[in-house]
Amino acid sequence: MSITEMKPAAASVPAASRNKFIFLVAVCSLMMFLEGVDIQVLGIAAPVLMPQLGIDPGGAGIIFAMTQVGGVLGAFFGGRYSDLWGRRNVLLLSVVLFGAFTFATVLAFDFVSLLVIRTATGFGIGAALPNVIGLAVEAAPERHRVKAVTAVMAGMPVGGASISLLAATMMGSFGWESLFYIGGLLPLVLVPLLLVIPNHRPGANSREAMESGIQPLFKQRRGVTTLLVWAIFFVTAGVVYMMLNWLPILMTTRGLDVTVAQTAAFYFNLASVGGGLVMGYCVDRFGSRLTLPLCYLGFFAGVLGMALTAGLFALMLSVAVVGFFLLGAYYSLSGVVPMLYPAEIRGLAIGAALAVGRIGSILGPLAAGWILQGGGGAAGIVMAMIPAVTLGAAAVSILMLRKA
Numbered sequence: 001m002s003i004t005e006m007k008p009a010a011a012s013v014p015a016a017s018r019n020k021f022i023f024l025v026a027v028c029s030l031m032m033f034l035e036g037v038d039i040q041v042l043g044i045a046a047p048v049l050m051p052q053l054g055i056d057p058g059g060a061g062i063i064f065a066m067t068q069v070g071g072v073l074g075a076f077f078g079g080r081y082s083d084l085w086g087r088r089n090v091l092l093l094s095v096v097l098f099g100a101f102t103f104a105t106v107l108a109f110d111f112v113s114l115l116v117i118r119t120a121t122g123f124g125i126g127a128a129l130p131n132v133i134g135l136a137v138e139a140a141p142e143r144h145r146v147k148a149v150t151a152v153m154a155g156m157p158v159g160g161a162s163i164s165l166l167a168a169t170m171m172g173s174f175g176w177e178s179l180f181y182i183g184g185l186l187p188l189v190l191v192p193l194l195l196v197i198p199n200h201r202p203g204a205n206s207r208e209a210m211e212s213g214i215q216p217l218f219k220q221r222r223g224v225t226t227l228l229v230w231a232i233f234f235v236t237a238g239v240v241y242m243m244l245n246w247l248p249i250l251m252t253t254r255g256l257d258v259t260v261a262q263t264a265a266f267y268f269n270l271a272s273v274g275g276g277l278v279m280g281y282c283v284d285r286f287g288s289r290l291t292l293p294l295c296y297l298g299f300f301a302g303v304l305g306m307a308l309t310a311g312l313f314a315l316m317l318s319v320a321v322v323g324f325f326l327l328g329a330y331y332s333l334s335g336v337v338p339m340l341y342p343a344e345i346r347g348l349a350i351g352a353a354l355a356v357g358r359i360g361s362i363l364g365p366l367a368a369g370w371i372l373q374g375g376g377g378a379a380g381i382v383m384a385m386i387p388a389v390t391l392g393a394a395a396v397s398i399l400m401l402r403k404a
Contacts, residue, residue: 029155036159067122072358074126079351086199091131098124103184130351149335150280202343237357238364245365268323275328296393298325
């Protein structure tokens with residue numbers, strides 16, 4: 001029995017199928033690890049790379065934004081065509097794309113060339129994600145489905161944290177180019193592992209899957225579900241990237257040392273990995289109807305802690321609580337949402353949700369910048385998260401009630 005044909009097991013899973021499933025999750029986790037590396041390297045190298053190419057901060061901001069725009073398009077089209085061409089095939093193309101263009105970053109010679117290269121890199125990164133999620137969801141026994149997705153997704157922050165820790169040594173010894181050599185070559189070297197995974201094309205013979213655009217997501221009374229899913233992904237990803245981009249600055253504007261601010265970012269990422277794994281287990285064990293709304297309650301408590309606490313320990317604890325529940329919810333939703341749709345449009349569903357989330361990931365950091373520029377300070381950014389958290393919690397609760 002192939003990986004993609006595995007059925008939920010009532011009591012136990014045959015050893016051969018279990019080993020195939022573990023292999024698939026390991027490969028997909030490794031690919032997400034490398035995605036995390038490739039997402040992070042430009043930000044790490046930017047202080048050296050941008051001046052070398054004569055790119056000012058405004059131009060650098062445009063390049064960062066266009067990388068995210070590439071991610072929006074990649075997530076949508078990667079999910080859309082995975083139903084027709086197969087999860088494995090589209091993932092393979094995506095990995096080759098983001099690996100090759102990450103490597104090609106060292107060849108950039110001006111603003112335009114770097115803009116094109118990083119937009120293409122973002123497209124590849126975005127296109128890979130719905131396929132990794134789709135493979136994990138469809139390979140997993142039902143009782144391990146969300147755990148499988150969160151384990152795979154946890155590879156991304158681990159990759160980002162790892163390259164952040166190694167960057168200073170690598171750049172000091174081998175130059176900034178070494179980051180892109182590593183980030184580009186490793187995905188290409190690991191491509192043969194993807195060829196072992198069976199290709200699954202659930203929508204290949206489905207008229208619904210072949211319909212243009214997003215029409216299938218609004219047919220057969222799916223419209224309300226789709227809009228709720230998009231709202232959840234938009235606000236949650238917006239806050240995730242607001243935290244990822246602005247957390248160190250939020251700490252320094254409160255008078256903390258830069259080293260302490262960087263430590264806060266480390267705690268946030270570390271807690272996010274634990275939150276994803278723990279919440280994935282809880283969703284599989286206790287159900288999403290209870291677990292996901294509680295994630296947003298914990299997230300809300302962490303945001304209030306960041307807004308109201310003054311002591312260093314309490315502040316760091318609040319940051320960790322936000323990371324734990326925020327990413328726990330985000331990763332778990334990636335495992336729950338595909339199962340709200342039939343298999344033949346599952347890739348389209350999660351790809352569109354991730355694309356909307358990517359739009360939130362662009363607007364969230366921009367909103368934080370506007371708040372700081374307007375004099376709102378760190379407290380203004382944290383307080384701005386509260387309505388987003390409230391909207392996300394309300395949408396999740398309604399979605400879970402409809403799902404029950």
